[in-house]
Amino acid sequence: QQQVKQSPQSLIVQKGGISIINCAYENTAFDYFPWYQQFPGKGPALLIAIRPDVSEKKEGRFTISFNKSAKQFSLHIMDSQPGDSATYFCAASMDFGNEKLTFGTGTRLTIIP
Amino acid sequence: DAGVIQSPRHEVTEMGQEVTLRCKPISGHNSLFWYRQTMMRGLELLIYFNNNVPIDDSGMPEDRFSAKMPNASFSTLKIQPSEPRDSAVYFCASSLDGSRYGYTFGSGTRLTVV
Secondary structure (H helix, E strand, C coil), X not given: CCXXXXXXXXXXXXXXXXXXXXXXXXXXXXXXXXXXXXXXCCCCXXXXXXXXXXXXXEECCEEEEEEXXXXXXXXXXXXXXXXXXXXXXXXXXXXHHCCCCEECCCEEEEEEC | CCCCEEECCEEXXXXXXXXXXXXXXCCCCCEEEEEXXXXXXXXXXXXXXXXXXXXXXXXXXXXXXXXXXXXXXXXXXXXXXXXXXXXXXXXXXXXXXXXXXXXXXXXXXXEEEC
16 A cells, blocks of 8 residues: 556657656555656656645646546656656655655656657 | 765675665754665665654565664664675665655665675
């Protein structure tokens, strides 16, 4: 029940296109949902996060869409750029982020020219 | 702030040897996490500390693994004896009050056990 399932495992998108990564969770006690971005040789870094009182959050080209009833959330990257090529992890936590994160398995995103 | 500092960056050791990984968290952060990353299993939480006290060590694979946090500015993860299946990238992360302000990860230690 603590799992966060992420798909796809890898994704190739053309420059300028929209990249979409999906996550699903089972534990209804989760109430904080961040996305982390990891470049090769580096640790993951917080990209954007959402709480379940809103259905969407946008920061620049990055948008989280959240569907509480379906227990799903997704990351959309608009106008994808080669510099967005990285591994993306969704995660979830309880108690509005006071608890530890449970990470998804990661999606390796490649943006091609 | 220099961020979370991990050492060494790379470690190659022979099976059976003791390995010690080190982490200096961001000053003021009160939570510290040790993760292991592999292709097969992704990011696994090994142990986390809050205010220097171990809160959850359920992810520690077995008794060969141990972690300490003697003060707010230093933590170690020790593997004794090491085995080839321990080969992975080990990350340390720190945060202020759980996860809502985000974890700051170090650059990791790539461990190879031959």
